[in-house]
Amino acid sequence: MVKPETDSTSRLPLTPAVFHVLLALAGGERHGYAIMQEVAQSTDGQIKMGPGTLYGTVKRLLAAQLIAESDERPDPQLDDERRRYYRLTGAGEAVVRAEARRYADIVTIARGKKLIGKTAIVSLPGGCP
Amino acid sequence: MKPESRAHEFPLSQMIYGRLLLAYPRLHRMEYGAAMAQLFRDQCREAWNESRNWGLLKLWLQVLPDLASTSIMERLAALKERKTMTDKLASLFGFRVTPAGTFFRVFILVFLLVLITSVAITFILPESYASTARIKIESDAPTANSQPPAYDSYFIQTTFEVIRSQPVLEAVINKLNLDVEWGKKYLNGEKLQTSATVELLRQRLQLAPVKNSGLISITVYSDDKNEAAEIANAIAESYQNYRVQIRKEVTGDAIDALQEQYRDQEKRIREAQAEVEVLGQPSTGQATSYLDKTRELDNLVEFHKTLFSKIEDKKLEAALPGPAFQIIDRAEPGHAPVKPNKPVDIVLGAVAGIFLASGAGTASAFLSFFAGRRLRKNPAVA
Numbered sequence: 001m002v003k004p005e006t007d008s009t010s011r012l013p014l015t016p017a018v019f020h021v022l023l024a025l026a027g028g029e030r031h032g033y034a035i036m037q038e039v040a041q042s043t044d045g046q047i048k049m050g051p052g053t054l055y056g057t058v059k060r061l062l063a064a065q066l067i068a069e070s071d072e073r074p075d076p077q078l079d080d081e082r083r084r085y086y087r088l089t090g091a092g093e094a095v096v097r098a099e100a101r102r103y104a105d106i107v108t109i110a111r112g113k114k115l116i117g118k119t120a121i122v123s124l125p126g127g128c129p
Numbered sequence: 130m131k132p133e134s135r136a137h138e139f140p141l142s143q144m145i146y147g148r149l150l151l152a153y154p155r156l157h158r159m160e161y162g163a164a165m166a167q168l169f170r171d172q173c174r175e176a177w178n179e180s181r182n183w184g185l186l187k188l189w190l191q192v193l194p195d196l197a198s199t200s201i202m203e204r205l206a207a208l209k210e211r212k213t214m215t216d217k218l219a220s221l222f223g224f225r226v227t228p229a230g231t232f233f234r235v236f237i238l239v240f241l242l243v244l245i246t247s248v249a250i251t252f253i254l255p256e257s258y259a260s261t262a263r264i265k266i267e268s269d270a271p272t273a274n275s276q277p278p279a280y281d282s283y284f285i286q287t288t289f290e291v292i293r294s295q296p297v298l299e300a301v302i303n304k305l306n307l308d309v310e311w312g313k314k315y316l317n318g319e320k321l322q323t324s325a326t327v328e329l330l331r332q333r334l335q336l337a338p339v340k341n342s343g344l345i346s347i348t349v350y351s352d353d354k355n356e357a358a359e360i361a362n363a364i365a366e367s368y369q370n371y372r373v374q375i376r377k378e379v380t381g382d383a384i385d386a387l388q389e390q391y392r393d394q395e396k397r398i399r400e401a402q403a404e405v406e407v408l409g410q411p412s413t414g415q416a417t418s419y420l421d422k423t424r425e426l427d428n429l430v431e432f433h434k435t436l437f438s439k440i441e442d443k444k445l446e447a448a449l450p451g452p453a454f455q456i457i458d459r460a461e462p463g464h465a466p467v468k469p470n471k472p473v474d475i476v477l478g479a480v481a482g483i484f485l486a487s488g489a490g491t492a493s494a495f496l497s498f499f500a501g502r503r504l505r506k507n508p509a510v511a
Contacts, residue, residue: 032164032165032167032168033167033168033171033172036168036172048191049195050191050192050194050195050196050199051164051165051166051168051169051172051192051195051196052153052165052192052195052196052198052199052200052203053195053199054168055161055164055165055168056199056202056203058161059157059160059161082163082167083164083167084164
């Protein structure tokens with residue numbers, strides 16, 4: 001479980017599921033189904049989260065205060081009021097930035113060793129781009 | 130929501146998923162159960178719009194492992210957070226420990242898991258069609274006093290082996306171009322080796338005697354109903370050709386002997402005719418000998434004719450499969466697949482589910498009973 005801590009780097013590395021949920025929420029508030037769709041779309045369908053994985057991850061992220069439940073709806077008229085929306089907290093944003101930087105550093109190392117080209121897209125464990 | 134999706138609220142899938150949520154700890158269910166059910170409903174709509182029932186099946190195959198693994202993780206996580214043994218057991222089983230309640234819940238959970246798995250497997254398995262041709266066979270060997278031949282298991286078994294033999298099946302493969310057609314299916318378009326095709330064909334072929342008759346059924350299984358019928362008929366015809374060939378070889382020897390006799394008879398007729406011509410001249414004065422020789426010549430000519438008709442009969446006999454072989458029923462494409470037998474498989478899955486669920490439920494009930502008794506005897510454990 002991700003524990004609430006102040007230092008964002010101490011939480012790294014994140015599990016693929018946690019990283020992808022945080023990445024999805026970096027684009028704005030989303031409900032569970034929208035998060036799942038965003039993750040599937042951004043990974044070209046390589047990662048398809050089931051309800052159990054998604055809400056297990058959400059539960060841990062809420063406990064770690066990396067995300068929070070949002071009271072406001074983007075458009076209450078158009079949406080099901082039972083849906084629960086989630087948003088990134090400040091700590092969550094810091095963590096997802098730190099994890100993205102960590103991946104970027106890994107890509108730089110791999111390029112230095114000529115394992116990948118400058119334009120190559122790599123698939124890291126868990127399908128992370 | 131699209132109107133098409135609105136028409137499909139997937140009550141069965143939702144009901145089953147709702148029951149399966151019992152696998153999660155109670156607190157987790159209270160907090161996220163409704164959201165998970167709603168997310169599952171959204172996934173059902175998406176899967177349905179994508180590829181109807183096949184989409185729903187794929188969704189279930191994705192959701193079931195997810196549910197199994199995450200429910201165990203949540204239970205273990207809940208277990209760690211509990212301080213007392215009672216609470217630990219309660220979080221493990223999802224309710225306060227009572228043997229009857231434990232049995233009931235574990236029974237429902239295991240039964241549904243086994244049933245859903247058997248249904249999923251039944252629908253995933255490829256469909257197989259069967260077509261059967263029936264042939265009448267009897268030994269070519271003549272039987273005493275024209276009695277119908279008795280059942281001869283040795284002859285039947287020999288016939289089976291002949292039908293399954295390389296020459297008979299190779300003729301079928303060549304006729305239907307099976308090495309190319311199956312190569313497209315199973316070897317990315319490359320032509321299969323004949324030996325491999327023969328082996329595949331043998332695996333799909335089932336031979337059986339029809340009870341209390343001289344009939345044999347030739348059954349062929351295939352994922353294509355027309356192909357199954359074509360192969361079954363081709364095997365019957367190939368075996369028929371094989372019998373004709375064998376008869377030709379056997380009768381060929383008899384024809385050779387008869388022809389030899391025929392030629393010999395011709396020679397004797399020519400000699401007799403010469404003698405008759407000499408004896409018939411008026412100067413010889415041997416009227417009696419002339420009449421005898423003429424009769425002998427007539428007999429020779431008559432026998433010569435008999436030999437000719439015998440040879441013709443043998444030639445005709447060699448060209449026909451004979452009454453000892455007959456295709457009684459030609460194979461027709463099946464209307465419905467024979468494998469998997471969906472109703473039977475689902476019923477078997479339900480029966481297996483009841484047995485497994487009873488075992489798991491009983492074991493869980495005993496566990497909860499003895500754990501509860503231990504707690505009552507020694508409260509310090511908690």
